Amino acid sequence: MSTVTENPTPAPEDPVKERGAWSLSWHGVSTVARLELRQRLRSTKWYIGLAVFFVIVGVVTLLTLLTMNASSVGDVPPELEGGAGRVVFDVVVFFVLLLGVLVAPTLSSSAINGDRKEGTLAILQVTLLTPAEIAIGKVLAAWAAALAFLVVSLPFLLVGIVEGRLSIAAVLVTIGLLAFVLAVVVTLGLGFSSLVPKTSSSAVLTYLGVASLTVITLIIFGLSLALTITPTKVQVWGVPSEVESSWDWSKDENPSFQCEWYESEWDQPHTERTWWLLAINPFVIVADAMPADQPAEEEFYIPEGVMSVIRYAVREARMGPELYSDQCYYGNQPMPAPPRDRDDSPVWPWGIGGLTLLGAGALVLAVRRLSIPVGKLPRGTRIA
Amino acid sequence: MTISVQGVRRHFGAVRAVDGVDLEARAGRVTALIGPNGAGKTTLLLMLAGLLVPDAGQIRIAGFDPVTQSRQARARTGWMPDAFGTWDSLTAREVLETFGAAYGMPPALATARATELLATVHLSEFAKQPAAVLSRGQKQRLGLARALVHDPQVLLLDEPAAGLDPRSRVDLRILLRALAAEGKTVLVSSHVLTELDELADDAVFISGGRSVSAEQLGALDAVGRQWRVTALDAGALTRWLSSTGAQFELEGAADDGSPVEGTPRGSVLIHIPDDAAAAALVRDAVSAGVPLVSIAPAGGVLEQTYLSLEEERR
Numbered sequence: 001m002s003t004v005t006e007n008p009t010p011a012p013e014d015p016v017k018e019r020g021a022w023s024l025s026w027h028g029v030s031t032v033a034r035l036e037l038r039q040r041l042r043s044t045k046w047y048i049g050l051a052v053f054f055v056i057v058g059v060v061t062l063l064t065l066l067t068m069n070a071s072s073v074g075d076v077p078p079e080l081e082g083g084a085g086r087v088v089f090d091v092v093v094f095f096v097l098l099l100g101v102l103v104a105p106t107l108s109s110s111a112i113n114g115d116r117k118e119g120t121l122a123i124l125q126v127t128l129l130t131p132a133e134i135a136i137g138k139v140l141a142a143w144a145a146a147l148a149f150l151v152v153s154l155p156f157l158l159v160g161i162v163e164g165r166l167s168i169a170a171v172l173v174t175i176g177l178l179a180f181v182l183a184v185v186v187t188l189g190l191g192f193s194s195l196v197p198k199t200s201s202s203a204v205l206t207y208l209g210v211a212s213l214t215v216i217t218l219i220i221f222g223l224s225l226a227l228t229i230t231p232t233k234v235q236v237w238g239v240p241s242e243v244e245s246s247w248d249w250s251k252d253e254n255p256s257f258q259c260e261w262y263e264s265e266w267d268q269p270h271t272e273r274t275w276w277l278l279a280i281n282p283f284v285i286v287a288d289a290m291p292a293d294q295p296a297e298e299e300f301y302i303p304e305g306v307m308s309v310i311r312y313a314v315r316e317a318r319m320g321p322e323l324y325s326d327q328c329y330y331g332n333q334p335m336p337a338p339p340r341d342r343d344d345s346p347v348w349p350w351g352i353g354g355l356t357l358l359g360a361g362a363l364v365l366a367v368r369r370l371s372i373p374v375g376k377l378p379r380g381t382r383i384a
Numbered sequence: 385m386t387i388s389v390q391g392v393r394r395h396f397g398a399v400r401a402v403d404g405v406d407l408e409a410r411a412g413r414v415t416a417l418i419g420p421n422g423a424g425k426t427t428l429l430l431m432l433a434g435l436l437v438p439d440a441g442q443i444r445i446a447g448f449d450p451v452t453q454s455r456q457a458r459a460r461t462g463w464m465p466d467a468f469g470t471w472d473s474l475t476a477r478e479v480l481e482t483f484g485a486a487y488g489m490p491p492a493l494a495t496a497r498a499t500e501l502l503a504t505v506h507l508s509e510f511a512k513q514p515a516a517v518l519s520r521g522q523k524q525r526l527g528l529a530r531a532l533v534h535d536p537q538v539l540l541l542d543e544p545a546a547g548l549d550p551r552s553r554v555d556l557r558i559l560l561r562a563l564a565a566e567g568k569t570v571l572v573s574s575h576v577l578t579e580l581d582e583l584a585d586d587a588v589f590i591s592g593g594r595s596v597s598a599e600q601l602g603a604l605d606a607v608g609r610q611w612r613v614t615a616l617d618a619g620a621l622t623r624w625l626s627s628t629g630a631q632f633e634l635e636g637a638a639d640d641g642s643p644v645e646g647t648p649r650g651s652v653l654i655h656i657p658d659d660a661a662a663a664a665l666v667r668d669a670v671s672a673g674v675p676l677v678s679i680a681p682a683g684g685v686l687e688q689t690y691l692s693l694e695e696e697r698r
């Protein structure tokens with residue numbers, strides 16, 4: 001400190017322009033992301049976590065393979081082998097997703113309040129970085145760390161490809177969705193870490209958020225099922241009961257009924273009002289986006305594998321009760337095709353939309369909380 | 385005027401942390417912001433650094449309003465908080481390079497600037513050490529280098545000397561004087577007054593969230609201050625002083641003349657207007673046969689002003 005260098009580095013030549021909170025530059029984002037990754041990677045034994053993750057996924061994959069092989073001892077028709085492979089793939093993907101959403105909150109849920117506590121946030125806020133650059137840089141760093149866990153589990157997903165005879169495209173879509181879900185979870189973590197001053201609270205909130213998406217909404221869907229049951233007008237193809245009862249069965253046991261459309265009122269669950277609770281479930285999104293294991297157009301479609309069951313169920317839930325019913329048991333009188341109003345289009349785009357909104361909300365919150373100067377200071381928060 | 389504060393207020397809930405501060409800090413000068421703990425120094429600096437919106441009043445940093453022209457003001461401000469952290473896993477060099485990048489410098493420029501600043505704060509040999517192994521004083525110096533990365537026009541330093549050893553304090557003083565000589569505006573908050581005495585050109589006293597006084601230290605000197613005069617024989621000294629009609633206060637003895645622990649024996653406190661008067665007092669005392677041992681200012685100018693302000697408040 002005894003001497004000051006003669007030629008101080010010139011300040012950036014052009015006058016500083018005012019930039020909004022949301023203004024972004026790659027330079028700024030990558031500066032924050034590199035800072036976070038360096039700090040994170042060097043200060044934690046992250047590779048131990050990765051190794052443990054690898055071993056756990058490996059063990060589960062192996063066990064699933066052994067179980068499926070053991071249960072299909074004997075003559076397995078070749079057409080079923082693919083199904084068994086699909087089960088292996090399904091289990092591995094779901095397991096990776098489960099571990100992923102368990103690990104991801106820890107990567108970002110203290111990113112803002114933790115830095116505030118450490119005294120390293122304010123000194124970054126006063127630089128020329130914008131709040132969005134800080135927030136997105138932190139999200140990118142946490143996401144990159146989460147993706148490392150996904151990369152570690154790739155070998156086992158490959159097993160699923162081989163066993164399940166899946167197209168590369170289907171597997172890529174699945175991996176892409178896993179990565180997307182992890183991005184949403186780390187962004188939620190960042191949002192909560194900007195919201196509450198204590199790191200333990202933001203971790204709890206993030207886990208509650210993950211639990212809400214995966215389990216709690218499922219429970220609410222199940223519990224609300226009874227509440228959605230209402231008397232519903234159904235078009236029935238059959239013989240109206242008054243016609244049936246007017247027939248004198250003692251005279252003729254082979255009535256010559258003509259099936260016709262008639263209206264009846266049945267109690268039906270209206271899951272088309274609550275299906276969205278399932279749509280934002282990451283497991284449902286991943287399952288629904290998988291290609292069907294059999295062409296769904298087949299008359300007696302029996303889904304195989306975990307994902308196919310979920311996919312079938314959630315699309316049924318979205319369609320709600322069937323409003324046309326074939327109750328014609330007399331002779332060969334097939335039900336005329338009802339007007340096609342059943343929409344069994346994919347559910348996962350809705351889920352992606354919902355999760356994107358959640359993530360965007362969390363990001364907006366974080367950017368607002370990172371903006372300076374601060375007017376109203378939230379309770380218990382200090383700036384520096 | 386490069387820092388201009390007028391009637392600034394800020395409250396946190398019911399607490400009025402800053403309750404009417406006026407302050408001017410000029411380029412090329414070091415201005416001391418002096419006040420007891422809890423006086424509002426840190427809150428004021430947070431507002432100057434552009435982190436907090438004042439409830440009322442106006443702030444200008446190099447002509448820019450930190451609220452409405454946040455970026456322009458921030459680009460010209462270097463802020464060193466009283467309590468700050470470092471990224472423990474980053475090396476000292478990486479910390480500075482990261483901040484260079486955060487101020488929009490291209491990598492080559494940031495690297496050059498980091499090298500330069502590490503030399504300035506005598507941390508070159510620790511460039512490759514993680515910040516976690518640095519001592520408190522070294523971290524403090526790294527924090528100062530960090531605040532200087534973008535060569536700011538205005539420096540806001542909150543208790544910069546806390547935790548520094550005497551050598552580093554001297555270095556800090558020399559560095560801040562050099563920065564002021566370059567034409568920068570330096571605002572230093574502290575409650576350790578002795579270290580500010582030789583550093584600051586101007587002083588602003590704040591107490592209870594209000595600025596109570598703004599002084600030029602030269603002007604304070606002109607008013608004169610308390611000196612401590614010690615003699616081998618306190619009786620001889622007091623008799624001689626009484627004979628000259630001077631007002632003085634005997635130290636080291638209670639009113640009844642018995643010794644008091646913790647104060648020098650046989651010394652008096654006396655108000656002397658300037659150095660010439662002090663020299664005259666020495667000459668006269670010696671020629672009158674008083675066995676003088678020492679004569680020196682009792683405490684710094686700032687300390688005396690500070691204490692006198694405290695007195696006024698009582």
